[in-house]
Amino acid sequence: MPEIHELLTQNEKLAREVLAASADRVDREREFPRENLEALGRSGVLGLLIPTQYGGAGGSIAEMSQVVERMGQSCASTAMVVLMHYCGTAVIMAKGSASLKESLLPLIAQGRHLTTLAFSEPGSGGHFYFPVSEVQNVDGEKRLSARKSFVTSAGEADSYVVSARPAWASLPNQVNLYLLSKGTPGFTVEKPFEGMGLAGNASAAMRLAEVPLEDKNLLGEEGSGFQTMLEVVLPHFQIGVASISLGIASAAMERTKEHVLARKYEHAADNPTLAQLPRVQFLIAEMALELRSARAYLEGTIRRIAANDPEAMLDVLGIKARAAEACQSVVSRAMMLGGGKAFGQRGGLERMFRDTQAAAVMAPSADVLKDFLGKACLGLALF
Numbered sequence: 001m002p003e004i005h006e007l008l009t010q011n012e013k014l015a016r017e018v019l020a021a022s023a024d025r026v027d028r029e030r031e032f033p034r035e036n037l038e039a040l041g042r043s044g045v046l047g048l049l050i051p052t053q054y055g056g057a058g059g060s061i062a063e064m065s066q067v068v069e070r071m072g073q074s075c076a077s078t079a080m081v082v083l084m085h086y087c088g089t090a091v092i093m094a095k096g097s098a099s100l101k102e103s104l105l106p107l108i109a110q111g112r113h114l115t116t117l118a119f120s121e122p123g124s125g126g127h128f129y130f131p132v133s134e135v136q137n138v139d140g141e142k143r144l145s146a147r148k149s150f151v152t153s154a155g156e157a158d159s160y161v162v163s164a165r166p167a168w169a170s171l172p173n174q175v176n177l178y179l180l181s182k183g184t185p186g187f188t189v190e191k192p193f194e195g196m197g198l199a200g201n202a203s204a205a206m207r208l209a210e211v212p213l214e215d216k217n218l219l220g221e222e223g224s225g226f227q228t229m230l231e232v233v234l235p236h237f238q239i240g241v242a243s244i245s246l247g248i249a250s251a252a253m254e255r256t257k258e259h260v261l262a263r264k265y266e267h268a269a270d271n272p273t274l275a276q277l278p279r280v281q282f283l284i285a286e287m288a289l290e291l292r293s294a295r296a297y298l299e300g301t302i303r304r305i306a307a308n309d310p311e312a313m314l315d316v317l318g319i320k321a322r323a324a325e326a327c328q329s330v331v332s333r334a335m336m337l338g339g340g341k342a343f344g345q346r347g348g349l350e351r352m353f354r355d356t357q358a359a360a361v362m363a364p365s366a367d368v369l370k371d372f373l374g375k376a377c378l379g380l381a382l383f
């Protein structure tokens with residue numbers, strides 16, 4: 001069973017040596033980062049959140065944040081696959097039956113099982129917490145027909161946490177969550193959607209055609225899925241996406257610093273570097289402010305979650321929007337300072353620029369989060 005500090009060291013080493021080496025290829029070839037995941041699995045990183053009694057590291061959201069941020073610096077596609085795995089893992093830990101946990105959690109701890117979330121549907125789009133697909137009772141059996149849009153690790157993950165409306169539901173927030181294994185009859189992957197960034201995520205739509213559902217597939221009580229999304233998925237997802245954003249932005253910052261310190265002009269008498277120009281220093285200062293304020297907000301949110309602070313939920317709502325926007329701003333400035341080289345080069349900063357766009361649109365999108373946050377600040381109901 002790995003100690004947390006060893007696992008963080010391993011993650012740092014793998015991010016620096018393995019993820020960074022393949023990041024541009026993963027992006028260019030739209031390659032699912034299987035080798036990275038195998039290395040992370042062997043080192044115990046994929047079992048970070050699993051309690052020690054099942055052989056995991058017993059990590060918290062704070063350590064999850066550190067791990068995916070470091071991955072995001074090297075390869076955001078890998079970081080997002082791992083984050084969705086952590087979100088699925090958190091649901092299985094919180095809502096799986098004792099026998100499911102006995103059988104699955106040790107496998108996750110050993111890095112031998114990858115999971116993900118299949119929530120989004122065309123019918124409710126970014127409002128993924130309100131699935132429109134409904135469980136049907138067919139000849140006394142429960143079956144689910146649905147189309148799930150944008151599933152990360154589609155066809156690659158070993159299991160999928162799937163949302164649906166129970167047949168009895170009369171309200172949109174009456175939702176069930178089910179754990180379905182890869183290869184379940186009627187569960188197929190559609191064409192990948194080939195997003196502009198996070199190209200190695202194997203994101204694709206999945207179709208469920210009259211998939212049989214058994215009681216053992218249900219995670220938690222009937223109708224409790226919406227609550228699970230808010231209490232379990234949301235904190236992990238929001239903190240994780242914010243952390244990946246910070247990882248991408250801090251990598252872009254480092255590359256930009258190296259570039260402006262090295263780039264010299266021969267035509268000028270004193271042969272200055274870009275770094276000597278006041279306007280460049282001003283842009284670097286703006287990038288540093290964005291990064292530092294987003295980081296302080298992220299660290300504060302994590303502290304408030306750990307302390308069960310009643311204000312934590314407000315910050316959980318805000319942090320993904322803030323970090324996504326900070327990251328977009330930092331990476332846009334990095335692209336400008338990178339000049340024609342950054343613009344003309346596939347990979348590197350240009351990859352970060354594309355990868356960074358996902359955080360704002362992944363649901364809840366930055367706009368929807370501000371809608372929630374505004375309501376929460378005014379004491380109005382969110383839904």
Ligand SMILES: Cc1cc2nc3c(=O)[nH]c(=O)nc-3n(C[C@H](O)[C@H](O)[C@H](O)COP(=O)(O)OP(=O)(O)OC[C@H]3O[C@@H](n4cnc5c(N)ncnc54)[C@H](O)[C@@H]3O)c2cc1C
Binds near residue numbers: 197362368371
């Ligand atoms: C890289 C990537 C990976 C993903 N991985 C997964 C995954 O693993 N599992 C999964 O379930 N889903 C996943 N998703 C889906 C994602 O979480 C969203 O559900 C999806 O991006 C919504 O797209 P849409 O076109 O349906 O958005 P729409 O619902 O059409 O929304 C479009 C825009 O409208 C605006 N908007 C909508 N409603 C409001 C409102 N009430 N107030 C203010 N603005 C509003 C928002 O700005 C939003 O961005 C992924 C998406 C991406 C891009």
